[in-house]
Amino acid sequence: MINKYFSICSWSFLFLFLSCNSQNIETAILSVIDMKVVSFFSLMTLQEKIGQLNQYSVGEEMTGPNQDNEDSKKRYQQLINGDVGSVLNLLGAENTRLLQEQVINNTRLKIPLIFAYDVIHGYKTIFPIPLGESCSWDLDIIEKTAKIAAKEAAASGVQWTFAPMVDISRDARWGRVMEGAGEDPFLGSKIADARIKGFQGNSLDEPFTIAACAKHFAGYGFVESGKDYNIVNVGKNTLMNVILPPFKQAANSNVATFMNAFNDIDGTPASANNFILRDLLKRDWNFDGVVVSDWNSIGEMVNHRTAKNLRSAAEQALIAGCDIDMEATAYVDHLDSLVKDNPDLLIHVDEAVKRVLKLKFELGLFEDPFRYCNIELEKETVGAKEHFELAEKAALNSIVLLKNSKNVLPLIEKKKIAVIGPLANDGDTPLGNWRGKGEQNSATSLVEGMKMVLKNNSINYTKGCELSIGNNNFFQELKINKTDRNGFKEAIELAKSSDVVVMALGEPAYMSGEGRSRADIGLPGLQLELLKEVYAVNKNIVLVLMNGRPMTLTWENEHIPAIIETWHLGSRAGIAIAKVLAGVHNPSGKLTMSFPKHVGQLPIYYNHKNTGRPTSGPNQVFYSHHTDIDNNPLYPFGYGLSYTSFDYSDITLSNDSLDFNSSIEASVDVTNTGGVDGAEIVQMYITDHFASVTLPNIELKGFKKIYLRKGETQTVSFVVDSDLLRFYNDSNNFISEAGSFSLKISTSSSTGDMKSFELYQ
Numbered sequence: 027m028i029n030k031y032f033s034i035c036s037w038s039f040l041f042l043f044l045s046c047n048s049q050n051i052e053t054a055i056l057s058v059i060d061m062k063v064v065s066f067f068s069l070m071t072l073q074e075k076i077g078q079l080n081q082y083s084v085g086e087e088m089t090g091p092n093q094d095n096e097d098s099k100k101r102y103q104q105l106i107n108g109d110v111g112s113v114l115n116l117l118g119a120e121n122t123r124l125l126q127e128q129v130i131n132n133t134r135l136k137i138p139l140i141f142a143y144d145v146i147h148g149y150k151t152i153f154p155i156p157l158g159e160s161c162s163w164d165l166d167i168i169e170k171t172a173k174i175a176a177k178e179a180a181a182s183g184v185q186w187t188f189a190p191m192v193d194i195s196r197d198a199r200w201g202r203v204m205e206g207a208g209e210d211p212f213l214g215s216k217i218a219d220a221r222i223k224g225f226q227g228n229s230l231d232e233p234f235t236i237a238a239c240a241k242h243f244a245g246y247g248f249v250e251s252g253k254d255y256n257i258v259n260v261g262k263n264t265l266m267n268v269i270l271p272p273f274k275q276a277a278n279s280n281v282a283t284f285m286n287a288f289n290d291i292d293g294t295p296a297s298a299n300n301f302i303l304r305d306l307l308k309r310d311w312n313f314d315g316v317v318v319s320d321w322n323s324i325g326e327m328v329n330h331r332t333a334k335n336l337r338s339a340a341e342q343a344l345i346a347g348c349d350i351d352m353e354a355t356a357y358v359d360h361l362d363s364l365v366k367d368n369p370d371l372l373i374h375v376d377e378a379v380k381r382v383l384k385l386k387f388e389l390g391l392f393e394d395p396f397r398y399c400n401i402e403l404e405k406e407t408v409g410a411k412e413h414f415e416l417a418e419k420a421a422l423n424s425i426v427l428l429k430n431s432k433n434v435l436p437l438i439e440k441k442k443i444a445v446i447g448p449l450a451n452d453g454d455t456p457l458g459n460w461r462g463k464g465e466q467n468s469a470t471s472l473v474e475g476m477k478m479v480l481k482n483n484s485i486n487y488t489k490g491c492e493l494s495i496g497n498n499n500f501f502q503e504l505k506i507n508k509t510d511r512n513g514f515k516e517a518i519e520l521a522k523s524s525d526v527v528v529m530a531l532g533e534p535a536y537m538s539g540e541g542r543s544r545a546d547i548g549l550p551g552l553q554l555e556l557l558k559e560v561y562a563v564n565k566n567i568v569l570v571l572m573n574g575r576p577m578t579l580t581w582e583n584e585h586i587p588a589i590i591e592t593w594h595l596g597s598r599a600g601i602a603i604a605k606v607l608a609g610v611h612n613p614s615g616k617l618t619m620s621f622p623k624h625v626g627q628l629p630i631y632y633n634h635k636n637t638g639r640p641t642s643g644p645n646q647v648f649y650s651h652h653t654d655i656d657n658n659p660l661y662p663f664g665y666g667l668s669y670t671s672f673d674y675s676d677i678t679l680s681n682d683s684l685d686f687n688s689s690i691e692a693s694v695d696v697t698n699t700g701g702v703d704g705a706e707i708v709q710m711y712i713t714d715h716f717a718s719v720t721l722p723n724i725e726l727k728g729f730k731k732i733y734l735r736k737g738e739t740q741t742v743s744f745v746v747d748s749d750l751l752r753f754y755n756d757s758n759n760f761i762s763e764a765g766s767f768s769l770k771i772s773t774s775s776s777t778g779d780m781k782s783f784e785l786y787q
Contacts, residue, residue, distance in 0.1 A: 062392070063383045066135075067376070072362060074135060075379040078111035080104075080358040081142075081318065081350050085116065089124035105139075106132035109358055111382055112140040112186070112350065117463065122183030123399035130395055138386060138395035145187035145225075145236070146205060146460035147171070149178035151413035151597055152469070154424040155458040155574055156191065156221075158593030160207040161615040161666070162423035163707045163731055165220040171420050172224025174413050175462070177234040181407035182463075183398050185389050186237040188285060188318075190221035192272035193242055196629035198619065199252025201542030204459060204574035204594070206247065208618030209631045209663060211268050212726045215275035222279045230282060230388045233397075234407075237385060240276035241285035242320060244302050245269050249289055252628065253543045258289040263719055265291070266754035270306070277311040282385060284317045286348055288326065295330045297323045298339070303347035316381045318350040319343065325354035336360060344371065349378035414597055421595040421602035423705075426615035427667040428579075434568060434588040436609025436669060437526065442484045444524035445473055446517045446560060447531050448493035448553070449572045455532075458574060458594030459500070459539030468597065472530050472570060475600025479608050486524070490517035490560075491552045498534050504542075506551040514559055521564040528607065529557060530570045535594060538574025547625055548578045561585060570603060576621040576661075583660055591615075609669060614705035614731070616666035616774065620659040626652065632663035632775040633722035664709050664726070664774035670700025670736065674778070677771055683784040686762070689747035690783060694771045696742055698734035705733045708742045708771060713780065715766040718755055724775065744771070748785060 067075075082101055093099040104110050106128055116122060122141050130136045147153045153171040162168070172190075179187060191205040194214055207217040218240065225238040248269065249256035260269065273284070284307060287296035296302065297319050307313045324343045325336055333339035340356035341364050351357040365371045390397055427435070437443065449455050449472070456469035473487045490513045495505040521527045531553045536542065548554065558581075561567060568588040571577070572595075582589060590613065592603050605611040622630045642649040651657055675695040684690045696708060710728035714721050728744040746769065751762040764787040772778025 059384060059387045062387050063380050066383060067380055069135060070379070072365060072372075072375070074108050074137070075375055076357055076361045077104075077107070077109040078137065078379050078382045079350050079361070079375070080110050080355070081112045081114065081352045082110055083115045083353060084113045084125070086121055088113075088116065089121050090128070104358070105129055108133035108135065108137065110139070111137070112142055114142040114352070116141055117143060117182055117184065119181065119183045119399045119401045119404040123396055126395050126399065138391040140185050140386060140389065140391065141183050141398070142186035142188065143179060143184045143462070144189065144460055145175050145179045145184065145462055146189050146191070147458065148175050148417070148464060148596060149182065149184075149462045150409045150464060151175075151178060151417050152457050152461050152464040153417050153420050153596045155204045155594045156206060157204050157208060157574065157619065158424040158595060159420055160213070160217055160618040161426050161591075161593070162420065163213070163616055163729055164423050165216055167420050167423055168217055169220040169224040170416060172221045173227070174416055176225045176227075176236045178408045178413065179462075180234045180236050180398055181400070181404045183404075184236060185391070185398055186239065186283070187225060188239045188241060189225070190218055190238065191241050192218040192276060193247035194268055194272065195247030195619075196631040197252040198547050198576040198622065199543055199545065199625070199628060200247065200249060201254060201538045201544070201575070202246070202540055203576075203619060204538045207272075209620065210618065210633065210726050211271040213618060213729070214272040218272045218276050219279045222276060222281045226280070226282065231390045237282035237389065239283040239285050239318070240273055240281045242287035242296070243273055243284045243307070243317075244287055244296060245291050246287040246289055254541050255288045258291060260291070262758070263754070263756075266758060274311060277307065277313045282315045282388070284313065284315065286317065286319045286323050288320055288323050290330060295323070295327045295332055297348050298327060298332065298342035298346040300346045308347050314381065314384070316349050316385050317347055319348050319352045319354065321352055322354045324348065324351050324356045337364065340364065341371070344374045344378070349381050417596050418598035418602055421598055422605060422611045424593060424595060424615050425602065425606050425613045426591040426617055427606075427613040427669075428589040428591055428661055429583060429587070430667055430669075431587045434526070434566065435590075435607065437480065437483070437568075437607050438609055440482050441525040442523070443476070443480065443486070444520045444527045444564075445476060445485060445487040445530065446490045446520065446527060446556075447529045447570075448489055448491055449532055449534070450489070450528075450530035451487055454498070455535045455572055456595050456599030458535050458596070459542070461535070464597065470598055470600035472528075472600045472603055475602070475604035476528070476607065478601060479604035479610060486520055488516045488520050489513050490556045493551050493553065494534050498536050500536060504534065504537055508551055511552060514556060517556065518559055518563055521560045524564060526566045526568065527560055527564050528568045528570060529560065530572060531557065532572035532577075533574055545625070547575060554581065557582070557586070568607065576617075576619045578622055578625055579660060580623050591617075609702075612669045612702055612704040614666070614668060614707065616664050616707045616709075617661055618663065620663050621661040623658075623660045624655055627655065627659070630659050632659075633725050635720050635722055658776075662774055662776040664707075665776065666707070666774070668700070668704045668706070670698055670702045670704040672706045672734070672773060673697045673699045674772065677769070677779070677781040679781060679783060682782070683786060684747065685786045686748045689745050691743050691745055692769055692771060692781070693741055693743040695739050696732065696734065697739040698736050701736055703733070703735045705731060706773070707731050709774065710744045710769060710771045711775060711778075712746070712751065712767055712769045714751065715768065717753070717763055717765070719753070721753060724770075726775070727769075742771070746783070751785060
């Protein structure tokens with residue numbers, strides 16, 4: 027214990043522990059924490075309560091009393107006055123200890139700070155961007171990478187990450203698709219659960235665990251036209267059945283915190299939306315953790331023009347259920363006067379404070395405020411060799427083979443290989459956006475990886491063209507080269523003299539992510555022009571894509587024989603890509619977002635609904651379509667090729683009907699009919715033929731990743747019960763309805779035959 031106030035209930039805590047039996051230990055521990063919260067809370071003044079609801083971003087200058095500007099001096103004084111409950115962006119065991127000591131030594135109640143940071147896809151060891159990693163469909167790997175990210179962050183003084191982002195999005199123009207798991211709520215829910223388990227482990231009190239945060243609640247992935255921070259227009263059906271399921275799963279997975287979205291929902295900003303925060307999250311879902319605003323999202327309610335001023339915004343957000351104000355100063359500046367003017371608001375302040383205190387007790391910070399501040403442990407843990415080995419494994423499993431005509435890949439025979447492209451020798455782009463403390467240019471580049479893996483080949487590199495002009499960083503608008511073709515000639519000459527050309531094209535790291543929405547999602551700058559010039563002299567091309575979103579690749583798909591999607595793969599990107607090119611690893615990734623043929627198709631997604639007029643017969647125009655392009659994506663959800671082939675048998679059902687108390691089993695035999703071993707992601711989709719509300723044509727309802735040696739057959743089975751068939755109806759009730767259904771088990775969302783079954787009342 028760190029101060030005298032904890033002695034008040036210590037004997038009652040001990041008695042409660044000793045008196046509970048083994049079945050009730052977990053419940054008893056929760057009760058003990060609740061009792062500690064209530065006991066400590068009773069000692070707090072209103073000002074001390076408000077301080078716990080205030081969060082600031084601070085830097086190293088805040089670790090001591092010598093501040094160099096007025097804003098820093100003010101914030102430091104607030105910190106040592108107890109007017110700040112948590113901070114973000116201060117990193118390192120030494121720095122966090124110094125600031126924690128200042129707070130503990132100077133505040134009356136010695137309430138420890140929580141240190142938070144955006145640990146999105148790695149801390150020091152950088153893993154594939156979340157969209158890329160989701161294409162592995164490997165929940166075990168996803169949980170492990172989150173666990174390592176948490177381990178490195180915790181060793182560096184961090185106790186709270188603002189991840190995972192579980193927003194579903196169907197529009198690749200939105201730059202933040204790189205942070206999520208794609209377009210499907212079923213898969214997104216499974217991945218949310220895996221990431222939360224990785225970050226939080228079995229208990230927040232365990233070493234190397236950190237509090238996770240489900241964000242952005244809610245609808246941020248549906249911003250209109252894919253423009254970041256834009257308005258959101260969604261109906262209740264889409265909100266309940268598409269947007270919210272991963273958040274509901276996060277609550278079921280005991281995620282410690284939720285973060286508000288920047289956008290509005292049905293005319294009300296998410297940070298003050300009573301329906302999603304108070305009614306759904308805190309009441310219906312029984313979420314007892316902390317809700318934090320996004321950066322100044324309470325203050326931005328003034329820009330939404332739903333709050334006249336910051337004071338009004340503070341009141342609205344507090345009433346709706348936002349517990350912590352990040353960076354707006356709305357609570358710390360205005361809650362005191364608001365409560366004095368309206369004492370009824372105190373109940374909301376008290377509830378929020380208790381949630382924050384509970385999190386701090388769960389993290390073990392009251393027991394030891396410095397448990398995350400071990401400098402020696404930080405040195406041993408951060409960037410450990412085995413962490414980079416996992417980064418390579420995750421990268422290998424995230425790569426998607428999009429095209430491989432004439433078996434250009436793998437590059438087995440000894441060849442003279444030209445490596446061309448502005449991203450080919452780039453050690454920074456593979457780190458992607460939101461790369462934590464990953465060091466600039468620290469990733470293995472494609473050229474480096476190929477020279478390590480393809481040692482028996484002649485590998486020659488030239489850039490071909492510059493992609494970006496000037497700095498490429500988080501805070502600046504990216505300028506793209508559209509005029510400098512000085513490298514074209516050398517690239518063309520190298521291509522002429524080579525057996526095969528590997529072209530590394532795509533988006534630099536900061537062309538996707540927050541604030542990086544794009545109207546044109548084709549290859550930026552001069553890259554497509556360069557590709558066409560090289561193709562004119564050597565058609566034996568392997569296109570290696572490095573990007574943070576689906577792209578329009580219609581010309582590329584029509585002309586280039588081999589295309590692999592590698593995303594931004596992290597620290598070991600170049601080695602992983604080279605192993606796939608060489609056939610050392612057989613790619614198994616499957617897309618979790620559809621690739622459009624044209625940007626005009628967006629938003630495009632596999633689980634669309636029937637319109638009232640899906641078709642109107644041959645040679646007719648009166649149906650839902652564009653007249654200049656068909657309705658199909660270029661590459662659909664669930665799609666991905668392999669160096670081998672897999673054959674699926676007909677589906678076998680254990681019964682052709684079930685009721686609300688029974689289940690059936692759906693099975694297929696999958697055979698590796700090709701010449702090499704490989705992994706396959708087997709996917710099950712279900713269609714509800716008639717319902718009380720409109721539902722998608724097909725919905726993912728199961729998947730399994732299997733490994734088959736060449737010639738091997740494995741039976742893959744899925745259990746179907748009435749719970750799997752549930753949806754939210756027009757009254758927001760989560761139900762399943764009797765009726766006729768069909769399912770398919772296939773290699774992607776666009777292939778496979780359906781098998782019918784009935785659900786009886």
